[in-house]
Amino acid sequence: MAVTKLSSGRKRWQADWTTPDGRRHRKRFFTKREAEDHWHEMTRAVRSGTYIDPKAATKLTVDGLYQEWIQRISTIGATGRKPASPKTVDNYKRCYENYVAPRWESTPINQVRYDDVAAWVVSLKGRDGKLAGVTTRREVGLYFGRLMNHAVKRRLLSANPAKDALGQTDYIPARVRQRTHVYLTMPQLAALATACEGFELMVMLAGTCGLRWGEITALTHGDLKLGAKPSLTVGKAFSEIGGHLVLGPTKSGETRAVPLPKVVAERLAATIGSASPETRVFSGGRGGALHNGTWTKRHYSPAIARVRAQDPDFPRPTFHDLRHTAVSLAISSGANVKVVQRIAGHASATMTLDTYAGLFDHDLQDSAERLNRALEEMNWK
Secondary structure (H helix, E strand, O other): OOEEEOOOOOOOEEEEEEOOOOOEEEEEEOOHHHHHHHHHHHHHHHHHOOOOOHHHHHHOEHHHHHHHHHHHHHHOOOOOOOOOOHHHHHHHHHHHHHHHHHHHOOOEHHHOOHHHHHHHHHOOEOOOOOEOOHHHHHHHHHHHHHHHHHHHHOOOOOOOOOOOOOOOOOOOOOOOOOOOOOOOOHHHHHHHHHHOOOOHHHHHHHHHHOOOHHHHHHOEHHHEEOOOOOEEEEOOEEEEEOOEEEEEOOOOOOOEEEEOOHHHHHHHHHHHOOOOOOOEOOOOOOOOOOOHHHHHHHHHHHHHHHHHHHOOOOOOOOHHHHHHHHHHHHHHOOOOHHHHHHHHOOOOHHHHHHHOHHHHHHHHHHHHHHHHHHHHHOOOO
8 A cells, every 4th residue: 555646536545554453444635745745654653662543532532541540450450460449549539530531531542632631730629629739739630641652552542641742741730748757766666666555566566667557557476476486467458448448459560578677576476376367466455347437536636645645745646657667677787779668568678768868867877886886907008
């Protein structure tokens, strides 16, 4: 197939090509030169694998793209390696239904324009008509960019319309400075654990092993390995969705083994008794799974109040700060970044360094001092 001359009509020259899916396409032009240029352009695109069918993008709406994309996220994930956690999927669905759908639901994806996306995010409102805050506008803007990027990956669009010609998204607000991490010392952690009546071991485990709330509440006795080198396996987590707890994978989707201090392991061993491997290590009064809000109100906040009554300077750590505390204690004990990465459950050591850069800066100075002591012992000058 190539360029042919037609016997009638104003546009007498026709470019004829076949796309990778085997479908034949034709387009007419006024001159032979225009037809040949277009044919060569299409042929190059087909051979290089960059061909975009312009008609496909006119038939698919943003809602159609979303339905396809959320199905992928739920089953195999954005990269095709692992599905997103139930909490992440729920967040995406809420974001779409409350913010994206009212504006873009019926729009063909080839009619999404950068300027329109920017104006929408800047003045973003939910279905209730209320203006969204900075954090929400940032999350929705980033989310919509990921959604439209799926159309590029599917070769429905040649470029992401949520980004400008330079690939930038200057309409997305900067990240709001997050609350400063609270790092407890070991004596402070022990004091808080002791004050958290009935859940002393849970607080100590969180503060030394760095498990997230959903991970530690999903922990079962079968996850514990209490031998000569005690450890625990973290491969599942609870997510609270619509007021209900859903058991699924960890935030990273990966299973990790976390080293366990022997003293904590011994305390855990004493609690096992006749419990089956499927029994949760920590649960509510009736054996049900713990809810963060309820547990914090009934046990954790009162424990902090009791410690502060004795020590007014004691900080107010969230339960998640116990995770930061575990990382801090590991670094101060001399653990390398790969060990800390495993404790934190980060996807990469780079993420660990980015999150706890300040703690490692302090560790670098300690390392220099240790090297200096070694040189002094050798009487090296």
